[in-house]
Amino acid sequence: MGACKRCGKKGLFLKLSAIGLCTDCQQRYDIEIPRENEIIKESLKIVQSSPNLNTKISRCELIIDTLKKMKNFGGDFDVIHDIGCDTGVDEMLSMYEDLYQILSKMKNNIETVILECIDQNGPSSKQSFIDYYNSDNTKYIRDETDDDLIFDISKTLPDILIEMEGHLDIKKNKTGSKYLYTFFGKE
Numbered sequence: 001m002g003a004c005k006r007c008g009k010k011g012l013f014l015k016l017s018a019i020g021l022c023t024d025c026q027q028r029y030d031i032e033i034p035r036e037n038e039i040i041k042e043s044l045k046i047v048q049s050s051p052n053l054n055t056k057i058s059r060c061e062l063i064i065d066t067l068k069k070m071k072n073f074g075g076d077f078d079v080i081h082d083i084g085c086d087t088g089v090d091e092m093l094s095m096y097e098d099l100y101q102i103l104s105k106m107k108n109n110i111e112t113v114i115l116e117c118i119d120q121n122g123p124s125s126k127q128s129f130i131d132y133y134n135s136d137n138t139k140y141i142r143d144e145t146d147d148d149l150i151f152d153i154s155k156t157l158p159d160i161l162i163e164m165e166g167h168l169d170i171k172k173n174k175t176g177s178k179y180l181y182t183f184f185g186k187e
């Protein structure tokens with residue numbers, strides 16, 4: 001007697017699909033899983049190709065959320081295995097969680113560079129952060145970034161500066177026609 005791999009429904013005349021699902025579960029599978037699989041594939045392309053580190057991070061988060069949904073599809077039924085991946089959903093999850101940690105560390109390093117630049121040089125422009133990031137001073141930080149995860153500092157910096165302003169780590173002052181960033185609470 002067959003039983004649905006997802007909901008456990010069983011019966012002598014229960015019709016199971018090729019992957020062992022009852023009609024209802026198979027229907028849900030057909031609606032959800034190919035779409036989620038597509039989201040993961042598209043997001044991975046963006047993680048690999050986007051020049052903006054923040055975009056990489058948010059797409060990596062989306063992959064993790066989507067994998068969690070796929071994991072919750074049902075019981076012991078490993079959806080990921082089923083769509084032709086060698087690895088199971090748990091392995092995929094821990095892989096992308098590791099990737100998320102690496103990307104977050106890369107972002108933390110940029111925040112460190114920004115604070116270090118202000119500390120060394122006083123109020124600094126966006127361009128001076130970029131120059132400082134590319135200078136020998138921060139070689140130790142650039143060496144930590146993963147070569148597979150190339151990003152463009154000038155495309156990444158604006159988002160990070162906005163976030164740091166939001167967290168009151170730094171603030172922006174207009175000096176002449178230029179915006180200069182300094183520590184929050186300092187002139």
Ligand SMILES: [Zn+2]
Pocket residue numbers: 004005006007008009021022023024025026
């Ligand atoms: Zn079922």
